[in-house]
Amino acid sequence: MRSEKSTPTIGVHIPTARAADAKPVLEVRGLSLRFGGIRALNNVSFSVAPGSITALIGPNGAGKTSLFNCISGFYGPFKGEVLFRGHPITRLRPPVRARMGLARTFQNIALFRGMTVLDNIKLGRHAHMRSNLLDGLLYWGRAHREEEALTREVDERILDLLELGPIRDESVANLAYGLRKRVELARALAMQPVVLLLDEPVAGMNREETEDIARLILKVRDEWKLSVLMVEHDMGMVMDLSDHVAVLSFGRLIAQGKPEVVQQDPEVIAAYLGTNAAGQLEPATQEVHA
Ligand SMILES: Nc1ncnc2c1ncn2[C@@H]1O[C@H](COP(=O)(O)OP(=O)(O)OP(=O)(O)O)[C@@H](O)[C@H]1O
Numbered sequence: 001m002r003s004e005k006s007t008p009t010i011g012v013h014i015p016t017a018r019a020a021d022a023k024p025v026l027e028v029r030g031l032s033l034r035f036g037g038i039r040a041l042n043n044v045s046f047s048v049a050p051g052s053i054t055a056l057i058g059p060n061g062a063g064k065t066s067l068f069n070c071i072s073g074f075y076g077p078f079k080g081e082v083l084f085r086g087h088p089i090t091r092l093r094p095p096v097r098a099r100m101g102l103a104r105t106f107q108n109i110a111l112f113r114g115m116t117v118l119d120n121i122k123l124g125r126h127a128h129m130r131s132n133l134l135d136g137l138l139y140w141g142r143a144h145r146e147e148e149a150l151t152r153e154v155d156e157r158i159l160d161l162l163e164l165g166p167i168r169d170e171s172v173a174n175l176a177y178g179l180r181k182r183v184e185l186a187r188a189l190a191m192q193p194v195v196l197l198l199d200e201p202v203a204g205m206n207r208e209e210t211e212d213i214a215r216l217i218l219k220v221r222d223e224w225k226l227s228v229l230m231v232e233h234d235m236g237m238v239m240d241l242s243d244h245v246a247v248l249s250f251g252r253l254i255a256q257g258k259p260e261v262v263q264q265d266p267e268v269i270a271a272y273l274g275t276n277a278a279g280q281l282e283p284a285t286q287e288v289h290a
């Protein structure tokens, strides 16, 4: 686990084992969450194997984002535990979890529209740096050196990897939706994640943009040796990319396993109200039980 006080190590990522029986990098145990009388999560347990791509699926309102919020620390569960590399993190604040290596993107894009692509990506790391953003902007002492190293790293490792080099200095406000989602992914990478949490990374994208992002997620996982937990409604993408799929319905985990097995599970099919002509699951909307 990274020390909160250490100077950020530029370009270093903690390698993860790929063995199927390796200890989970992330685990939730018996998680329950309530909003007033609403049970958004009901005794949910599952885990993410190191180096895997795990998909969290389920109809609208099933509790997927709520679960992400419990993992990243924005919501405190009413019951249960979140473990990161075997350590309980349930009571740690979101920035502490982020510094440990849990980086997320949001279902709705959360970028600074007036800033450039490069500066938005660098903000991911500022959360971890000893010098703060103001120091960074003013270029003082240590901040100056850290900023230079960070810019170099983003240029060499992240912009290249996500094919954002040509728009590095563009304002985010001028970018098409698909590119903005890609900048959010880049910002999450700047946080040096051990586990990348992606909430609907291809929502609202066309087929070509979706295929681009799917290819980039695989590339990031393979080159940076990290683990991915993604919420996604695009079943083609879930089936192609995932090693493991967990299914939520009305706040309960109703199935988990290999994508091809989960896809055939009768309870999963019922939760999605049937399949489409191509035999794929189609999302439905759920009202959560009080
Ligand atoms: N902050 C909140 N306050 C009250 N209720 C909430 C809050 N966040 C989520 N909920 C409720 O919890 C339930 C689960 O919502 P959540 O956003 O986790 O679903 P989801 O699976 O991410 O859905 P979608 O696929 O539409 O993004 C819903 O009934 C939602 O209305």
Ligand SMILES: [Mg+2]
Pocket: 064, 065, 066, 107
């Ligand atoms: Mg959601």
